[in-house]
Amino acid sequence: MNLIKDTVINNNYLTPTEFYLSQxxxxxxxxxxxxxxxxxxxxxxxxxxxxxxxxxxxxxLDEEKEAGTYEVEFLTVGMRHASSAIMAIPAGVYYYRLEAGDFNETKEMILLR
Known part of the structure; x- marks a missing residue:
């Protein structure tokens, strides 16, 4: 089961001039x-x-990307733990971090069950 959806949006006519991480x-x-x-x-x-x-x-995501705008979907069910067991992560506060070139930013997200 693929847990990541990676889609390029408007990359043909709108190339970003700076790095940015949205909420x-x-x-x-x-x-x-x-x-x-x-x-x-x-x-x-x-x-x-x-x-x-x-x-x-x-x-x-951990790969080289061209200049553009991207979306990644994070699914919280059916994740594989390091032990290879399928698990659902518990409710709570989580953080996501983007590292790209010299850019590094972290944002908070809240998972409800």
Whole structure:
């Protein structure tokens, strides 16, 4: 089951001039949320999710991207734990971090069950 949806939006006529990380939507969320970000130039992009204790729970993206605007969908059900067990993460506060070139930003999101 593919847990990540990666879609380029308006990349043909609107190339961003700076990096940007949007607030996820919806927020709060229950089963899935969308994270939108802009990449100013071709570079390696890493998008990760952390729990309130600072433990990384999911790498949503870790690859080189062209300049453009992207959306990644984070699904909270059916995730595979390091032990390979399928799990649903509990309700609470989570953080997502985007690293791209010299850009590094973290935002908060709230998962409700």
């Amino acid at each position: 996820n939507y919806p927020n709060p969320f229950s089963e899935k949320t969308t994270i939108k970000f802009c990449v100013a130039y071709k570079t390696k992009v890493k998008l990760e999710v952390f729990n309130a204790e600072g433990e990384m729970i999911k790498v949503l």
